[in-house]
Amino acid sequence: MRTLCGYDVQVAAWVAAQIPHVGDVSNFGPLAAIGVIDDAGQLAAGAVYHGWMPQFRGIEISFAMRPLPDGRHDPRALSRGVVRALLSYPFDSLNCVRVTAATPRKADRTREFLEKLGFKREGVLRYGFGSDHAFLYGLLEREWRRGPFGTRGGLTHGQEGKRLHAAAACR
Numbered sequence: 001m002r003t004l005c006g007y008d009v010q011v012a013a014w015v016a017a018q019i020p021h022v023g024d025v026s027n028f029g030p031l032a033a034i035g036v037i038d039d040a041g042q043l044a045a046g047a048v049y050h051g052w053m054p055q056f057r058g059i060e061i062s063f064a065m066r067p068l069p070d071g072r073h074d075p076r077a078l079s080r081g082v083v084r085a086l087l088s089y090p091f092d093s094l095n096c097v098r099v100t101a102a103t104p105r106k107a108d109r110t111r112e113f114l115e116k117l118g119f120k121r122e123g124v125l126r127y128g129f130g131s132d133h134a135f136l137y138g139l140l141e142r143e144w145r146r147g148p149f150g151t152r153g154g155l156t157h158g159q160e161g162k163r164l165h166a167a168a169a170c171r
Contacts, residue, residue, distance in 0.1 A: 001076050003085045004035035011035040015046040018064035021129040044077040047086045057097040059090050083149040097141045105133040118147035
């Protein structure tokens, strides 16, 4: 598995198609995206970065993974190196202090996934996704650095600039 950059709209459209409450890719607004490509050159996972607020140093992230025929997800799509690349982008390239994710209350697997990455549940938006509540999760930069996937002494904050562009994660 390897990361794919430079195809923001295509990756974001694929992610949007995997997440029922997102609908159309245009609902993300301005975005950057990183895909995860399998050995056959197909998208296996993707992360879309949207809702960037540079003045508050925060961004939202939406993840999606292609399910295997048995309904599970390929664990290689989110190996330590891939997760590090996906989450290093907001912290190292954009100098974010937090990353926010919102997921439907009924999305148990997604909530477990976010918690494994180190995200903490911070709140609930009642009926935030129409007929379902939205659970809000946050990952702070200091938690990321200390966590199992963190860079622990990686790039200096802001070394890659602060534009909404994910190319730095694909080196």
